Amino acid sequence: MSGYVLRRLASIVVLAFGVTLLVFLIIRLIPGDPAVVMLGTNAGDPALIERLHQQLGLDRSIPAQYVIWLGNVLRGDFGYSYGQQQSVASLVAENMPATIKLTLASLSVSLLLGCVIGVAAAVRRNQLLDTAAMGIALAFMSIPSFWLGLLLILLFAVQIPWFDVVGGDSLKGLVLPAATLALGTAGFNARFVRSSVVQAQTQRHVLTARAKGLRRSQVFRRHVLRNSLLPVLTVAGLQVGQLLSGTVIVETVFSRPGIGRLLVQAILAKDYLTVQAVVLIIAIIYALCNFAVDVLYPVLDPRVGNR
Amino acid sequence: MIPDALPDGALAVAAPDELPPRRWALAGVLRHRSLIAGLVISGLLVLMLAAAPLLTSADPNLQDPTASFAAPSLAYPMGADAFGRDLFARVLYGGRTTILASFGVVALGGVAGVTLGLIAGYAGGLVRFVIMRLVDLLLAFPGILLALTVSAVLGPGLMNGVIAIAVVLTPIYARLVEGATAEVRHLPYVDAAVTLGAGAPRIILRHILPNVSPGIIVLTTTWLGVAVLWIAALGFIGVGVQPPQPEWGAILNDGQNYITLAWWITVFPGVFLALLVIGVNLIGDGLRDQLDPTLARF
Numbered sequence: 001m002s003g004y005v006l007r008r009l010a011s012i013v014v015l016a017f018g019v020t021l022l023v024f025l026i027i028r029l030i031p032g033d034p035a036v037v038m039l040g041t042n043a044g045d046p047a048l049i050e051r052l053h054q055q056l057g058l059d060r061s062i063p064a065q066y067v068i069w070l071g072n073v074l075r076g077d078f079g080y081s082y083g084q085q086q087s088v089a090s091l092v093a094e095n096m097p098a099t100i101k102l103t104l105a106s107l108s109v110s111l112l113l114g115c116v117i118g119v120a121a122a123v124r125r126n127q128l129l130d131t132a133a134m135g136i137a138l139a140f141m142s143i144p145s146f147w148l149g150l151l152l153i154l155l156f157a158v159q160i161p162w163f164d165v166v167g168g169d170s171l172k173g174l175v176l177p178a179a180t181l182a183l184g185t186a187g188f189n190a191r192f193v194r195s196s197v198v199q200a201q202t203q204r205h206v207l208t209a210r211a212k213g214l215r216r217s218q219v220f221r222r223h224v225l226r227n228s229l230l231p232v233l234t235v236a237g238l239q240v241g242q243l244l245s246g247t248v249i250v251e252t253v254f255s256r257p258g259i260g261r262l263l264v265q266a267i268l269a270k271d272y273l274t275v276q277a278v279v280l281i282i283a284i285i286y287a288l289c290n291f292a293v294d295v296l297y298p299v300l301d302p303r304v305g306n307r
Numbered sequence: 308m309i310p311d312a313l314p315d316g317a318l319a320v321a322a323p324d325e326l327p328p329r330r331w332a333l334a335g336v337l338r339h340r341s342l343i344a345g346l347v348i349s350g351l352l353v354l355m356l357a358a359a360p361l362l363t364s365a366d367p368n369l370q371d372p373t374a375s376f377a378a379p380s381l382a383y384p385m386g387a388d389a390f391g392r393d394l395f396a397r398v399l400y401g402g403r404t405t406i407l408a409s410f411g412v413v414a415l416g417g418v419a420g421v422t423l424g425l426i427a428g429y430a431g432g433l434v435r436f437v438i439m440r441l442v443d444l445l446l447a448f449p450g451i452l453l454a455l456t457v458s459a460v461l462g463p464g465l466m467n468g469v470i471a472i473a474v475v476l477t478p479i480y481a482r483l484v485e486g487a488t489a490e491v492r493h494l495p496y497v498d499a500a501v502t503l504g505a506g507a508p509r510i511i512l513r514h515i516l517p518n519v520s521p522g523i524i525v526l527t528t529t530w531l532g533v534a535v536l537w538i539a540a541l542g543f544i545g546v547g548v549q550p551p552q553p554e555w556g557a558i559l560n561d562g563q564n565y566i567t568l569a570w571w572i573t574v575f576p577g578v579f580l581a582l583l584v585i586g587v588n589l590i591g592d593g594l595r596d597q598l599d600p601t602l603a604r605f
Binding site: 015018022031138139146147150158241242244246253267279 | 459
């Protein structure tokens with residue numbers, strides 16, 4: 001067990017190392033002089049360009065640049081955003097809480113909605129409810145989140161003013177963005193839960209449980225549901241990273257503060273130091289969630305634990 | 308080989324023995340409800356976009372200050388935008404851009420990924436190790452984040468957006484094809500081909516590729532829907548198609564600024580976009596059921 005955890009930990013460290021290398025390369029791969037590109041309108045000042053060259057270590061060899069950059073990143077120093085006149089680290093720190101709130105809210109919504117729709121469809125398999133539920137799930141997955149966000153704004157904030165369009169930090173302001181972000185994932189989860197429940201229903205121990213006289217509802221609760229909802233956990237782990245990147249679009253639509261909107265603004269403003277920081281942080285959180293799922297799963301499901 | 312990959316019980320029973328294999332498969336395809344629905348929806352949409360010059364005589368980029376924010380009417384079926392451009396024409400011509408770009412994405416990412424996967428699976432050893440570690444690395448990023456990052460490096464523009472999303476698809480194809488290739492690599496019939504003196508390219512193209520193609524087809528339809536969504540998303544964010552060229556995502560981005568003033572700019576392009584993705588996803592579902600029954604339907 002601990003050997004398995006250590007091996008997973010080792011592979012995640014190697015992967016994280018590779019991720020930093022790729023993120024580091026972002027700034028070296030952009031066409032032109034990175035300092036000039038990043039300074040934008042301030043690029044007329046040769047002294048400023050010179051200073052940025054030194055800060056980025058652009059006068060050194062690429063491996064040396066990487067070592068310096070990685071050292072800074074590990075100390076929490078992502079550089080200075082000239083566009084925002086602020087250190088990148090403090091920019092990210094300011095925007096992080098709102099994004100985490102939004103991500104967790106939509107993760108809960110998508111899991112809840114997915115389980116309800118998926119279980120309902122599986123119980124009424126091949127009946128009208130199943131077809132309707134799976135149709136809805138497919139529509140959820142197909143509707144672009146930014147368009148849904150715009151429609152919700154149009155409907156609720158413009159026509160029926162129930163929610164704040166540009167929601168602040170209030171819970172009410174979280175409703176529309178969380179619903180928008182959750183919808184696609186909820187559709188996926190509904191299909192996943194359905195197939196998981198259907199699969200669990202065909203297991204032999206379910207037949208045995210019925211044969212020994214347990215009521216249908218008891219069998220379903222004890223033998224089907226418990227087994228079938230466990231795989232959902234693995235998917236949920238992956239979805240944290242996907243939802244986190246989905247905030248890029250949803251935060252932009254709803255003009256919410258957060259690292260997603262920060263990333264979009266940074267890309268449009270060619271503020272590559274901020275781009276590096278946000279991409280790195282989301283990728284690392286994604287990797288950590290995968291690791292957490294890998295480690296937790298054998299604990300929760302002893303059948304896969306003996307490795 | 309492909310009929311073997313179709314052990315759908317109902318299908319096998321329904322198909323009379325005397326039909327030749329090709330029609331046998333086609334009969335099954337047409338029996339599938341979601342596949343038909345998907346083909347009808349996306350077929351009609353593609354037909355509409357292809358027939359754009361017949362459906363409207365308006366120029367999608369012609370500005371007319373007197374028609375600024377004209378509501379939907381006979382003259383402007385979907386209304387007009389801030390510059391008085393005909394929205395119906397912009398939606399039709401913009402859809403062409405969105406669809407062509409999405410096909411470009413799966414073509415580019417598919418060819419790159421399948422090639423890498425075939426090489427890795429066939430060669431094995433160090434080549435495989437290097438390619439697959441690179442694949443792992445790219446898969447360590449959530450898809451849309453990777454696409455955004457690559458497009459940030461490449462700069463704005465439609466072509467760069469296509470490349471950026473293709474970069475996300477490449478490792479996904481490579482992983483699928485590598486696994487499937489490694490599986491059949493040492494089956495007797497491949498060894499037999501080697502013994503007969505066939506070269507690596509011939510073995511890969513004639514004996515291995517046909518065996519992995521059902522998976523590739525399913526993956527392509529699944530990701531075509533995602534490609535449509537992401538091309539529009541890049542356009543919406545402002546890193547994809549640049550104005551004044553119409554594209555669904557870019558039109559929606561424009562409409563966002565006038566959402567309280569002109570709902571039609573927000574509603575109509577989105578309806579087309581959502582319908583197209585629903586159609587493509589229905590086709591993907593149907594094909595998955597038919598070609599790859601081992602994949603659970605979720």
